[in-house]
Amino acid sequence: MIYLDNCATTPLHPKVKEAIIDALDLFGNPSSMHTSGRQVRALIEESRKNIADFFNCSPEEIIFTAGASEANNTVLKSSTTCCASCNENRGHIITSNIEHPSVLNTLKCLENQHIEVTQIKVNNKGIIDPADVEAAIRPDTMMISIMYVNNEIGTIQPIHKIAEIAKKHHIPMHTDAVQAVGKIPIDLQDLPVDFLSMSGHKIYAPKGIGVLFKRRTTKSICPLITGGHQENSMRAGTENTLGIIALGEAIRQCKLEMKENEARIGKLRDQLENGIKKNLDHIIINGDLAHRTYNITNISFVNIEGESILLRLDMHGIAVSTGSACSTGS
Ligand SMILES: Cc1ncc(COP(=O)(O)O)c(C=O)c1O
Incomplete structure (x- = not known):
């Protein structure tokens, strides 16, 4: 074929497959304090470090999720409507008209909860004009979410410029970087986004694992999935240990x-x-x-x-x- x-x-990348096979018998719960749990915890933290090194960020800024759809939902829902104490469930989000359904359909959901959404139209080549983003900013704009690379035509958006605009106006900026990771070098010390989503199965890791990067200095958000203290209390649920180990190896291979x-x-x-x-x-x-x-x-x-x-x-x-x-x- x-x-x-x-x-x-x-x-799966052959090295990722090897890493999964090597880890198959490590069944301990990474939150357990005994040896079996600690063994798995060490591998999870090694994977987190690999990913943080790849993006030039800190391991504590990496939150493992079940994929980019969950990462996108977490940013958009949790930072805008999560609870009355965060805001009054009103406000405005700027996005583009060529985002992935995990962004566009999530925003449709939020529109039903009194959030207003402006979709910036791309030009006939599929590129967003940063000036259009700046012109759409309102006093109540609470988030700008623009994808880095489009998944159907591969266009690279001027994310640096848009992120600078967001920063200038003190608006949190999210980018869905699923199709950029592994294709374009991303240095999060240089790119001033607050949130970035990525997915494992686009870079030779298995399906069902992803990452949400949340900058340490960005205002905290409520988790989408509440429960235990996993992922620094940002994403409850026993970790997808094999997926996380696999993603760490996939990122290492990406770099190479x-x-x-x-x-x-x-x-x-x-x-x-x-x-x-x-x-x-x-x-x-x-x-x-x-x-x-x-x-x-x-x-x-x-x-x-x-x-x-x-x-x-x-x-x-x-x-x-x-x-x-x-x-x-x-
Ligand atoms: C740009 C983009 N965002 C988000 C996703 C969703 O990723 P996942 O399958 O990990 O939920 C995809 C996958 O097709 C994608 O291409």
Whole structure:
């Protein structure tokens, strides 16, 4: 099979598989004080440190979640409507019209709870103008949430500029960086976002594990999942220990392989696009070709339905997608 749907999910990296297999028999609860628990706790904290090193942040700023959807929900719901003492469940959030459903549908939910949402429209290449974000700021704007890299066309948003604007106006800034992690170097000492979400299964770790970065100096938020004291009381529930160990290894491999992947996969993407352009008329390569990640191509074949191309390619053992897996059926 030729698998070209890595924005939907990736297979396990062989080193990640090894790390999981090595940890399979470590069943202790990481909150237990006995040896069995402490063994697992040590591996979780090693993984947290790997992730913090990758982003140049502090381990205590890393909160493990069950994926990026949960991380996005946590930021958006918990920092805006969690409890009467936090605010009066009123306010305004700025986002874009090309966010992942885990942001857009969460914001729809919040709109039913009297939060107003402004969706900034991207230009015809899929890029947001930071000036539009600044113009949308109101006295009651409580959050700006803009994705780093779009999952369908690969456009890279001017997140630095938008985060600077948010900082200037003292508004918390969140970025869904699921498709940026491992593709673009992210240094959280340099990028002034307050929150960042990422997902394991886009970077060769298993499904069901993700991270929410919350800057230490950012106002505390209520957990989405309440209960025990896990994750510094930010996310209750016994940890997904195998997922966390796997994610730590996946991030380590990302760091080692990022440069080589960019050169290798970027070349393959260009070859594919050039071959299609040479052999077919009436095609459009979508997005901003100067500001996109190396691993994504989004092509329109004029007058041909995407699904029929997808199914035909599948019959030939080639896996592609016509859009985000989370939008399938919508
Ligand atoms: C940009 C983006 N955000 C969020 C998600 C959701 O991630 P998860 O599957 O870990 O919940 C995805 C996955 O498709 C994504 O591409």
